Amino acid sequence: MSLLRPIGITLGLLLSWQLIVWLTDAPRFILPGPLLVFNTLIDQFPLLMKHAGVTLAEILLGMLLGAGLGLISALSLITWGRLRRWLLPVLVISQAIPVFALAPVLMLWLGYGMTSKVAMATLIIYFPVTAACFDGLRQTPTGYLQLARTLGAGRRTQLLQIRLPAALPAFGSGLRVAASVAPIGAVVGEWVGSSTGLGYLMLHANARMQVDLMFAALLVLAVMALALYFSVNLIARRLTPWLNESTSSVTRGDTP
Template sequence: MMQVLRPLIITTGLLLIWQLIVWLTDAPTFILPGPLRVLETLFSQFPLLMKHAGVTLIEILLGLMLGVLLGLASALSLVTWGSLRRWLLPVLVVSQAIPVFALAPVLMLWLGYGMTSKIAMATLIIYFPVTAACFDGLRQTPSGYLQLARTLGASRRAQLLQIRLPAALPALGSGLRVAASVAPIGAVIGEWVGSSTGLGYLMLHANARMQVDLMFAALLVLAFMALALYFSVNLIARRLTPWLDESTSSAPRGTS
């Protein structure tokens, strides 16, 4: 019961603080609209918001899927082939010195202003957290498990798929949570640089026309999508690692 009430209490508190700031500052609506004004715009412009939200959601989901698949494949390759690790790992580290957001104009130039460049932007921003988290998890497999597997004659493939990969699931879950958090950022940044659809485009369009209530409504829709995506990924990660919850719940309590 408290798990349902807690988000409602937090949301209500934030809305009250928002409304209080509007009352105290007496800010005009084109600077800071109140929550009731934004909710009214949200309902009145709901079809328009859903049209652009659908485009952004597709970009986020496809970028997340591609980023996770590429990151997982890269981490498995780095662990499997030592020679590839010596060449590829420094490239991955150096690539993170380049701000991903700075690549957005280049992606627009190469891939155009359609959905492809936004998906590529989301994929790039997701790729490294997933690769790094999964690679660390695969490297930190308990050595006793691997020694026992070798003693029993398990092949390298069997060790990877049946021991190292399951042992890396907690770290991979952490990487997936980070990826779910940053995926909307990549898609929206791409829409800000150049687009004719999506919530990022709608926010820029509303800002240029001083429709701040519409901009806030689009931001609320984007925030809801990001939260729904994060909690969905978190649920999947917890289902993949049920032993973590069991170990936490069965942890011994301190003695009095």
């Protein structure tokens, strides 16, 4: 049953797409049909995989750096009050600047290679992860901390063994958001300036009126984004097994 639902949704979307093509009689250079896009996907598979590998590397590196820096920042904010008073307003104010507007500046500073795209993905990931993890650390149940102090636990022990495990669900939520927006950062960076990647391939195909190739690249990007999201979701659920157990109990109607 779990597999039938996504298969049914996919088939429904493909059928709706084909119906729109038939009803509007749109030319293939405006809206190609799913069969034409699928054939292009097969014919241009090596080219698509070459550019997809570059984009995937940019996304994964951006995820790793953004999540790592976000976790470190959240731990620093919860540990040092003076740093929190200075850094937290800066983080909030920084969100007033659209991250996409920084793409040309990053190209100027870091060049047209992979570094600028990784930096773009990192920036777009950093704040959601930091904010989610910081909220999780801050909302640790007070009773846990009081009990730890009673037992003589120091600040480091409280942070690593109580606050951090309690913040894992919020951190997982931040990672899910990051997995959703990381491809956006990488592709926008490729649109601004690049010679490789799916974003570059889509612009190149659009300029040559190869709309079927553009749709094929978009389809590959969508599959990558979905795979990344579900992978992150699986990791987050493995890190918080007690949440899965409680959810299962509620679903079954069990009472404590």
